[in-house]
Structures are given as structure tokens and as C-alpha cells.
Amino acid sequence: MAVRRVLTVNPGSSSLKLSVLEADGTVVAHSEVAGEPGEREAEQVAAAVARMPAPDAAGLRFVHGGRDFVEPTLIDDAVTGRLHELIGLAPLHQPLSLYALGEIRRALPDTPVVACFDTAFHAALPDAASTYALPEEWRERFALRRYGFHGLSYAHALRRTGELLGIDPAGARIVMCHLGAGASLAAVAGGRSVDTTMGFTPLEGLVMATRPGSIDPGIPLWLQRHGLTAEEVNDALEHRSGLRGLAGTGDMRRIRERAERGDGTALAALDVFHHRLRACAAGMAAALGGLDVLVFTGGVGEHDPEVRRRLAGDLAFLGAAVDPEANAASSGDAEITARGAAVRTVVVQAREDLEIAAGVRAALGAS
Numbered sequence: 001m002a003v004r005r006v007l008t009v010n011p012g013s014s015s016l017k018l019s020v021l022e023a024d025g026t027v028v029a030h031s032e033v034a035g036e037p038g039e040r041e042a043e044q045v046a047a048a049v050a051r052m053p054a055p056d057a058a059g060l061r062f063v064h065g066g067r068d069f070v071e072p073t074l075i076d077d078a079v080t081g082r083l084h085e086l087i088g089l090a091p092l093h094q095p096l097s098l099y100a101l102g103e104i105r106r107a108l109p110d111t112p113v114v115a116c117f118d119t120a121f122h123a124a125l126p127d128a129a130s131t132y133a134l135p136e137e138w139r140e141r142f143a144l145r146r147y148g149f150h151g152l153s154y155a156h157a158l159r160r161t162g163e164l165l166g167i168d169p170a171g172a173r174i175v176m177c178h179l180g181a182g183a184s185l186a187a188v189a190g191g192r193s194v195d196t197t198m199g200f201t202p203l204e205g206l207v208m209a210t211r212p213g214s215i216d217p218g219i220p221l222w223l224q225r226h227g228l229t230a231e232e233v234n235d236a237l238e239h240r241s242g243l244r245g246l247a248g249t250g251d252m253r254r255i256r257e258r259a260e261r262g263d264g265t266a267l268a269a270l271d272v273f274h275h276r277l278r279a280c281a282a283g284m285a286a287a288l289g290g291l292d293v294l295v296f297t298g299g300v301g302e303h304d305p306e307v308r309r310r311l312a313g314d315l316a317f318l319g320a321a322v323d324p325e326a327n328a329a330s331s332g333d334a335e336i337t338a339r340g341a342a343v344r345t346v347v348v349q350a351r352e353d354l355e356i357a358a359g360v361r362a363a364l365g366a367s
Helices: 042-050 077-089 094-107 118-122 136-141 151-165 218-225 230-239 242-247 252-260 264-288 298-303 305-314 324-329 352-364
Strands: 006-011 015-021 027-034 057-062 113-117 174-179 183-189 192-196 293-297 344-347
Touching: 006 094, 006 352, 015 042, 015 352, 027 042, 042 094, 057 094, 057 352, 077 094, 094 113, 113 118, 113 151, 113 352, 118 151, 118 192, 151 174, 151 183, 151 293, 151 344, 151 352, 174 264, 174 298, 183 264, 192 264, 218 230, 242 252, 242 264, 252 264, 264 305, 293 298, 293 305, 298 305, 305 324, 305 344
Parallel strands: 006 057, 057 113, 174 293, 293 344
Antiparallel strands: 006 015, 015 027, 174 183, 183 192
């Protein structure tokens, strides 16, 4: 079918982001509907959509596709039912997307809607990277495996990296850093994800704004044996840990400002953040057998030169280095490699909307 304009829908805990993109990727309209799910009345979404050019199709971001959904998929009643079954794998994220689906269907009842999945980028992870060393009956019964996330961001950044550097990404060993409130790394070889830091849930891996990243799995069990409920532990791990638990805030900009004033708590939080980031990035490079390209994306990855400088310095033994002036002046998509560095380093603006729109056209066989 002919698809000229695509409405991309990116649901979050406090807002619903809507954009209309033309076939060339130009954003012709954008809107955010604020409020927690349940407060965002259908009328608000309908009003926002009504102000935008009419789309030919819509694409909706889903964090989790489980083992079944590994490519953009046109949503019908059967697919909706299967997406509901995945709520248990992503109890905080999946309901947001399903709620958004209902809102968009009410606002655009005759418009096809395609689900695009963050987990799809990692669907072909090697067994060695995706398998948890847990009892087989658990792995089968509960679909326990490492799924990985931020896939829509990675897919766009990978394609854009090839364009910026004039290379075929499939021929390079690439460590990709999606650093934002949620943060993860991916090791990419042959144009495919071969390892990543997030796993069964988005809690695993790096220290994030409010999530701790990887911790001893005995800690939540110990806390529950000592009186905390599963709900209390889950709330703390999702909302009160990470940088917030270390420095009282998950906002990297505020922590950076405090650290520059000599605040010991902020400095210690940054040290913990970078210690985990360095170790995980080196692990991703080890999974690749070396490093050719280092990619930064996400809010922190795009806008914090010090995070980029420090990680590149930590990976200097692999050949990474950034040009100080290019790094400090970076805006949008740019290469910031130091002259003579063996590893090329780029910054790519996170554009999940472009990847969603591309996924919609692929799923619909758009001309």
C-alpha cells in the first residue's frame, strides 16, 4: 500500500510522544500529551492527532516483543492478545504501549497500526549471550532469556553510523552506547547484535538514572527475607536506585554541576557510574574480539562530552580517543575521533521515530 505519512507513537510513563513523518523522514508535526496513563483521556489524544496532518499508517513502540515478535508487525486482535500475554515480561512498560494502542485506535479507527519492538534488534543473539545459567524447566516455562532493549535506537544509530563514516557497518566491530535515563550497551558484528548489557528486564547492566544495573541477585532475596515485600523491592530497583540512590537525583546534568563544585557525593556517584560503564564497554569489545567503532546516542550520550571523553580514555588501550574540540562542540550527528586514533567515534542523535516509520513501511509493504 502507499504510505506517505506515518504517525509514530512513543509512550512513556509521564507523556505520550506523537510525531508525523513524511516518506523522506521529515517531521511535519509533533506533540506530547502529558499525564500518567489513565489521566490521558482519549479526547486529549484525539485533539492532538486532529491537529496533525492525517497519517496513512501509525507505528507504536513496544519495549518487549518476547520470543514471538522479531520484526515490525501489523496489529490485529490476535496480535493484541499476544501482546497482552507479554505484560508479565515487562509489567512497567508493556501496559503503557497497550494503553497507547487503545487511544490511537479510538482516535484513528480506520488507520493501520504497526507494533515496532525494542527487543527485535537483539532477537538473533547467540545462545551463549542470551542464555541464563538457570534450571531448564524455568527457562522454558517462564521464557527466561536475555532479550536486550533499546533496539529501535540501536538500529537507527547503526545505519546512521555507516552513513557518517562512509562504511558498511556489517564490516566493523561496533560498541554502541545508548546512554540516557535508561542505559545499555550493544556489541554489533556483521551488522547484528551479538551481546548487550540489558537482559530479561531493563534492570540489568549499567548504572542508570533510577535503576541499579546488575547487582547480586541475592540482595532482593535477602531484603525480602528481612521484611520488605516484593513490591517494595521492585519499586526501589525501578525508581529509587542508580544515580538517584547514589546522589539523590537521576539527572546527570545536576550531578555533573555538583561534581564540578567539588561535591563528594556527586563525584562518588560518577565514579560508580563510570566504573560499571568502563567494565561493560570493555566486555562488549571482548565479545567482538576488538573494536573498530564506538557510538554514543541517547540523552546523556548525545549531550555530555565528559561521559564520552572519559569512556574513550578508559578504552584507550583498544585504540579509542576523541578530539577535544570536536567532542566539546558536538551537536547532532558527528564524528569526534581524535587524529590518528585506531577506533572511530561518533555521536548519533536518538531517533526512534525514524526507525518506527521505517518499520511501518516495511510491515505494510509500502511503496
